[in-house]
Amino acid sequence: MVSEQALTFILTVLTGCLLGLVYDLIRIIRRIIRHNNIAMNMEDFLFFILCGFVVFLILFNDNYGEIRFFSLIGATLGTIIYFFSLSSMIVELGTRLILKLLMFLNLIINVILYPIKLVLNVLLFPFKILYRFMRTHTNKKLTKTKKWFKIKGRGVKRSIKVIFKKV
Numbered sequence: 001m002v003s004e005q006a007l008t009f010i011l012t013v014l015t016g017c018l019l020g021l022v023y024d025l026i027r028i029i030r031r032i033i034r035h036n037n038i039a040m041n042m043e044d045f046l047f048f049i050l051c052g053f054v055v056f057l058i059l060f061n062d063n064y065g066e067i068r069f070f071s072l073i074g075a076t077l078g079t080i081i082y083f084f085s086l087s088s089m090i091v092e093l094g095t096r097l098i099l100k101l102l103m104f105l106n107l108i109i110n111v112i113l114y115p116i117k118l119v120l121n122v123l124l125f126p127f128k129i130l131y132r133f134m135r136t137h138t139n140k141k142l143t144k145t146k147k148w149f150k151i152k153g154r155g156v157k158r159s160i161k162v163i164f165k166k167v
Contacts, residue, residue: 008062009074015058016078019051024087028094032102 026043035043055075059067 004062005068005070008058008068009070011062012055012058012071012074013078013081015054016075016080017082018078019054019075020079020082020087021090022050023047024090024094027091028098031091031095032098 026047030040030043055072059065059071063071
C-alpha cells in the first residue's frame with residue numbers, strides 16, 4: 001500500500017507537468033501572436049500567480065495546509081521532467097497545428113467572401129471608371145486653378161493693404 005505522502009508527491013509531480021503544459025500553451029500563443037516585452041512580462045506574472053494558487057490548493061487539500069519540502073520538490077521535478085521530455089515536441093506540434101487551422105479558416109472565409117467581392121466589383125465598376133476619369137481630368141484643372149488663385153491672391157492682398165492704409 002502506498003503512503004499518503006507518496007501519493008501527494010506523485011500528485012505534485014503531475015501538477016508540475018500540468019503547469020509546464022499550461023506554460024507551453026502560452027509559448028505557442030507567443031509564437032503565433034508576437035508580443036512585446038511588457039505583454040510577455042504580464043503573461044509570466046499571471047502564470048506564476050496561477051502556479052502559486054494551484055500549488056497552494058494542492059498543498060491545502062492534501063497536506064492539510066502544511067508546506068512540506070517534498071511537495072515543492074515534486075512540483076519542481078514534474079516541471080523539469082516535462083520540459084526536458086515533451087515540451088519542445090508539444091510546442092512545435094501545437095504551433096504547426098494552430099497555423100494550419102488558421103490557414104484553413106482563412107481559405108474557408110475567402111471562399112465564402114469571393115462571391116460577395118465579385119458582386120461588389122460588378123456593382124462598383126461604373127463608379128471606379130468615373131473616379132479614374134475625375135481624378136485624371138480634374139488634377140490638371142485644379143493645378144491651373146491653384147496657380148490662378150496664387151497670382152490673384154497676391155493682388156488681392158496688396159489691394160487690401162492699400163485700402164487699410166487709406167483708412
